[in-house]
Amino acid sequence: MEYGDKVAIENLSLEVEQGEVFGLIGPNGAGKTTLIRVLATLLEPTFGNVRVAGIDVLADPLSAHPRMAYMSDFFSLYENMLVWEYLDHFARCYGVEADRRERLIDEALELVSLEVRRDAEISELSRGMRQRICFAKSLLHEPQVLLLDEPASGLDPAGRVEFREMIKSLHAMGRTVLISSHILTEMTEFCTSIGILEQGQLLASGKVGDILSQLKSGLQLKIETVAGDGNVQRLMDLLDAWDQTEQLVVEDSRICCTWRGERLELPALHRAIVEANIPLISLAAQEDDLEDIYMRISGHKTS
Numbered sequence: 001m002e003y004g005d006k007v008a009i010e011n012l013s014l015e016v017e018q019g020e021v022f023g024l025i026g027p028n029g030a031g032k033t034t035l036i037r038v039l040a041t042l043l044e045p046t047f048g049n050v051r052v053a054g055i056d057v058l059a060d061p062l063s064a065h066p067r068m069a070y071m072s073d074f075f076s077l078y079e080n081m082l083v084w085e086y087l088d089h090f091a092r093c094y095g096v097e098a099d100r101r102e103r104l105i106d107e108a109l110e111l112v113s114l115e116v117r118r119d120a121e122i123s124e125l126s127r128g129m130r131q132r133i134c135f136a137k138s139l140l141h142e143p144q145v146l147l148l149d150e151p152a153s154g155l156d157p158a159g160r161v162e163f164r165e166m167i168k169s170l171h172a173m174g175r176t177v178l179i180s181s182h183i184l185t186e187m188t189e190f191c192t193s194i195g196i197l198e199q200g201q202l203l204a205s206g207k208v209g210d211i212l213s214q215l216k217s218g219l220q221l222k223i224e225t226v227a228g229d230g231n232v233q234r235l236m237d238l239l240d241a242w243d244q245t246e247q248l249v250v251e252d253s254r255i256c257c258t259w260r261g262e263r264l265e266l267p268a269l270h271r272a273i274v275e276a277n278i279p280l281i282s283l284a285a286q287e288d289d290l291e292d293i294y295m296r297i298s299g300h301k302t303s
């Protein structure tokens with residue numbers, strides 16, 4: 001996908017299975033919005049094929065529209081409408097028959113926990129509530145596929161928790177959700193699969209557990225000794241000789257490295273350090289989390 005001579009997405013091949021909650025993760029400018037807008041038929045790719053819910057969206061966008069909902073990170077509402085009026089208005093626009101409208105509005109309001117604000121004027125509502133109304137609006141035509149571009153941005157922590165619950169409910173209802181974010185850790189809590197996008201290229205994609213286990217590099221060790229008396233050098237030498245450590249980085253009197261051995265070998269390493277009379281302040285081992293993996297495969301430095 002190109003904007004003039006700027007290539008926003010390149011050689012991207014991605015399949016999201018029905019019923020998945022797929023997290024599209026990438027930093028600013030990675031191409032997430034571009035990809036979602038292509039799927040939503042708002043942008044035409046320079047070349048390539050795009051299918052949503054089995055429909056070729058380039059050849060037949062009108063058949064694809066009823067099956068999908070798109071929610072942008074920017075949204076606007078009609079301020080002077082009541083919540084139910086707003087939803088009723090859009091349900092009519094989407095061609096929802098009169099005898100189903102009220103039920104669908106009630107269900108959407110329940111899903112976003114706004115039943116009690118049914119008769120409130122939109123201008124009275126907080127940002128989080130407005131976002132939830134937009135979300136409710138996007139559910140009225142019962143789309144199979146939801147395309148959500150950074151929907152949790154601008155929500156406070158409580159709003160984010162509620163948002164996660166909404167996505168989990170949609171997953172339980174069998175909907176397919178593609179959701180973008182640059183906040184990695186929260187995506188693992190409700191996504192079934194993830195893709196990591198960087199500079200328009202998909203660096204990795206798959207089930208959350210598979211990505212974690214494929215890309216795990218081992219345990220990250222942080223070992224702290226007392227500064228002075230050559231302690232740091234002796235600790236470095238001992239770790240080098242152990243031959244299970246990689247990527248040693250020294251920060252003052254602390255050494256960080258990757259441990260290639262088994263977790264159960266760590267007590268022996270601990271003992272060897274003590275027996276070598278190297279004063280040990282702490283030895284901590286931590287599994288890579290998604291954030292570490294993302295930073296490593298995208299070539300960023302971890303802290």
Ligand SMILES: Nc1ncnc2c1ncn2[C@@H]1O[C@H](COP(=O)(O)OP(=O)(O)OP(=O)(O)O)[C@@H](O)[C@H]1O
Pocket residue numbers: 003006007008026027028029030031032033034035182
């Ligand atoms: N209308 C446009 N014209 C030219 N370049 C564009 C246009 N829209 C996006 N781009 C460029 O395409 C690239 C991808 O942008 P995109 O908005 O898809 O990224 P993103 O991952 O959604 O970023 P963010 O997290 O900041 O929303 C960026 O380099 C951006 O500058």
